[in-house]
Amino acid sequence: MFSRTIPMPEAVPQKPSQSLRCLAWKRLKRNKLAMTGMWIIVVMALTAIFADIIAPHSPYRQIVDYSNQNEGFTGSVLIKQSTGGYDEEYIPVKSWSLSGDTVHYVDSFNREQSIATAGLVGENQDDWYWKPLFLLGTDKFGRDLLTRLIYGTRISLGIGFLAELIALTIGVTFGAFAGYFRGGIDSAIMYVANVVWSFPYILLVIALSLAIGVGFVPTFVAIGVASWVDMCRIVRGQFFSLRETEYVEATRALGFKAGRTIFRHILPNSLGPITVIATAGFAMAIIAEASLAYIGIGIQKPQPSWGSMIFEGRINVSAGINIGQMIYPCICLALAVFGFNLFGDGLRDALDPKLQK
Amino acid sequence: MTTYIIRQSIYAVFIILGVLTVTFCIIRILPGDPTRLAQGQRADLQSMEALKKEWKLDKPIYVQYVYFLSNAIQGDFGRSYSTNRPVTESILERIPRTALLAVSAMVLATIIGVLIGILSAWKPYTLFDNAAMVFALLGISVPVFVLGALFVLFFTEKMHLIGGTGYITELNRVQLDRLILPMAALAARPLSIFARITRSSMLDTMSMDYIRTARAKGVSEQKTILTHALRNALNPVVTTISAWLAATLAGTFFIEQIFNWPGVGLLAFNAVTQYDFPIIQGVVIFTAIIFVVVNLIVDIIYSFLDPRVRLG
Numbered sequence: 216m217f218s219r220t221i222p223m224p225e226a227v228p229q230k231p232s233q234s235l236r237c238l239a240w241k242r243l244k245r246n247k248l249a250m251t252g253m254w255i256i257v258v259m260a261l262t263a264i265f266a267d268i269i270a271p272h273s274p275y276r277q278i279v280d281y282s283n284q285n286e287g288f289t290g291s292v293l294i295k296q297s298t299g300g301y302d303e304e305y306i307p308v309k310s311w312s313l314s315g316d317t318v319h320y321v322d323s324f325n326r327e328q329s330i331a332t333a334g335l336v337g338e339n340q341d342d343w344y345w346k347p348l349f350l351l352g353t354d355k356f357g358r359d360l361l362t363r364l365i366y367g368t369r370i371s372l373g374i375g376f377l378a379e380l381i382a383l384t385i386g387v388t389f390g391a392f393a394g395y396f397r398g399g400i401d402s403a404i405m406y407v408a409n410v411v412w413s414f415p416y417i418l419l420v421i422a423l424s425l426a427i428g429v430g431f432v433p434t435f436v437a438i439g440v441a442s443w444v445d446m447c448r449i450v451r452g453q454f455f456s457l458r459e460t461e462y463v464e465a466t467r468a469l470g471f472k473a474g475r476t477i478f479r480h481i482l483p484n485s486l487g488p489i490t491v492i493a494t495a496g497f498a499m500a501i502i503a504e505a506s507l508a509y510i511g512i513g514i515q516k517p518q519p520s521w522g523s524m525i526f527e528g529r530i531n532v533s534a535g536i537n538i539g540q541m542i543y544p545c546i547c548l549a550l551a552v553f554g555f556n557l558f559g560d561g562l563r564d565a566l567d568p569k570l571q572k
Numbered sequence: 573m574t575t576y577i578i579r580q581s582i583y584a585v586f587i588i589l590g591v592l593t594v595t596f597c598i599i600r601i602l603p604g605d606p607t608r609l610a611q612g613q614r615a616d617l618q619s620m621e622a623l624k625k626e627w628k629l630d631k632p633i634y635v636q637y638v639y640f641l642s643n644a645i646q647g648d649f650g651r652s653y654s655t656n657r658p659v660t661e662s663i664l665e666r667i668p669r670t671a672l673l674a675v676s677a678m679v680l681a682t683i684i685g686v687l688i689g690i691l692s693a694w695k696p697y698t699l700f701d702n703a704a705m706v707f708a709l710l711g712i713s714v715p716v717f718v719l720g721a722l723f724v725l726f727f728t729e730k731m732h733l734i735g736g737t738g739y740i741t742e743l744n745r746v747q748l749d750r751l752i753l754p755m756a757a758l759a760a761r762p763l764s765i766f767a768r769i770t771r772s773s774m775l776d777t778m779s780m781d782y783i784r785t786a787r788a789k790g791v792s793e794q795k796t797i798l799t800h801a802l803r804n805a806l807n808p809v810v811t812t813i814s815a816w817l818a819a820t821l822a823g824t825f826f827i828e829q830i831f832n833w834p835g836v837g838l839l840a841f842n843a844v845t846q847y848d849f850p851i852i853q854g855v856v857i858f859t860a861i862i863f864v865v866v867n868l869i870v871d872i873i874y875s876f877l878d879p880r881v882r883l884g
Contacts, residue, residue, distance in 0.1 A: 248706070410593075415819055418856045425852070426603075509826070529721050532729060541721060542725075549713055552715070557709060560709065
């Protein structure tokens with residue numbers, strides 16, 4: 216019987232195919248600047264999460280006698296037990312000596328005082344005597360600057376993240392609807408986007424935040440509501456081009472509902488540009504938070520925000536007191552924003568098919 | 573052409589209407605009784621009632637909206653709570669000072685930014701290009717108030733290079749050395765953005781076929797870049813510059829506070845700290861209208877330069 220066998224191709228060991236995400240990650244890893252940015256973000260995020268563990272002091276504890284100290288200042292305090300529901304009291308001393316159950320000490324005003332050890336915290340000297348180190352000095356209330364910077368990271372990244380989450384939700388939803396349905400829905404959404412776009416960003420954030428209120432939640436809501444337009448435009452543009460592709464046509468032929476096509480099929484393919492814009496948006500949100508705190512309408516005292524620290528430090532600078540109070544928060548703020556921008560730039564290059572070599 | 577201009581103008585009018593509506597909504601949800609804010613803690617009930625009537629706050633919300641719109645169209649944004657002067661008057665008298673600051677910053681940013689962008693694109697991935705782009709990214713990352721504060725610290729407090737802050741006129745002539753620092757601080761961010769946009773736009777254009785043709789037929793490198801590539805590459809740059817004009821006006825908000833420059837920005841800053849809402853509202857609307865009008869003008873200029881815009 217005449218038979219013809221089709222020669223089977225020998226199994227060639229195939230390289231596992233590389234997805235765009237995989238390729239982009241490879242390119243990103245080669246980009247030193249982007250990696251620097253990523254590490255800045257990672258370190259700052261860890262600092263924000265573990266602030267309680269890292270911070271050497273409490274961000275709110277004031278030792279007023281130690282106000283406006285320079286970097287590396289070491290104090291010397293006796294810790295008095297709390298009375299009447301107040302916090303423990305920190306008594307700065309110049310010198311002290313223990314005789315029996317009484318501690319004799321010289322306070323900041325060179326007055327000789329004494330206190331019974333029973334009134335102090337704990338059992339022995341290690342418990343109630345403390346030599347606190349203020350690595351970056353103190354602010355005008357005698358709070359540790361480094362600690363406040365560390366907690367400031369939490370405020371800054373926390374608000375940046377939540378604000379960007381809001382902007383992302385609004386922007387992606389509006390952009391997807393406008394790009395997928397086009398026509399009247401598109402015109403209506405783009406009209407709203409154009410109106411919001413016409414407001415100067417920072418003034419809109421300020422106005423919204425005045426209307427909603429001050430504090431943590433109103434701040435990120437105001438920033439989020441003001442910053443979705445970029446995301447909306449990018450997503451809309453992506454949907455405009457992607458809805459003409461064959462695979463989207465296939466979903467239509469299969470009778471998928473619009474929601475399924477939008478969220479399960481088109482959206483995953485526009486994740487690249489969305490991530491890039493979200494990174495840039497994160498940076499903008501950090502700036503906006505600091506700006507609001509600088510004006511005094513965002514995060515309220517005594518919560519540590521880099522913005523309000525810069526504002527207070529500025530007053531000190533004109534008075535000729537230590538300039539670290541202004542410079543360190545400036546550096547933190549710029550570094551955080553720089554990190555996000557570096558990473559976002561690298562990500563954009565990595566995802567850009569034109570730059571593939 | 574005329575249809576295009578008319579269409580764009582009508583759209584701009586609708587955008588401004590939208591801006592007014594959004595502002596109206598924000599003002600409505602503001603906490604506090606506006607009549608109380610306007611007259612202070614010691615206001616008596618009668619005068620508060622009278623003011624409520626005058627501002628039509630006793631009428632339904634749509635009447636208030638129409639009243640607000642008709643006032644806005646006539647350029648009436650109420651009176652400042654703290655000085656009791658008309659908002660429009662306060663803003664208009666300060667606009668020249670802010671314009672001096674913002675326009676000079678924009679000129680500086682445009683010239684230097686575009687120049688850096690061209691040089692970077694001319695020899696991409698060289699030391700100059702990489703350094704310039706890192707600096708540009710840094711320029712985008714440093715918030716304007718941080719830069720301003722650092723400038724004051726290093727240039728006036730530490731080095732005494734420039735005689736301090738403030739806006740001083742002698743014989744009605746502005747002391748221009750006081751302009752240098754705020755101008756530079758305000759220009760840093762747009763400058764960085766212009767440099768980046770110019771570079772990427774130039775690189776895009778340089779890879780086009782007609783540039784290869786120009787090179788192939790032996791046009792000198794300088795001429796290729798300056799006359800062939802630049803003309804096309806500048807389109808997105810012009811768009812960005814026009815978009816940044818209004819943003820720079822808004823940027824004066826911090827710079828004027830830091831450098832004690834008595835323009836619209838300082839007016840708004842003080843208004844925010846004093847909860848002087850009519851002033852804030854006025855400044856926001858003014859800046860937004862300037863933004864819309866500038867964009868409209870740029871759109872129309874574009875349609876002359878590039879027919880694809882109005883046909884597409």
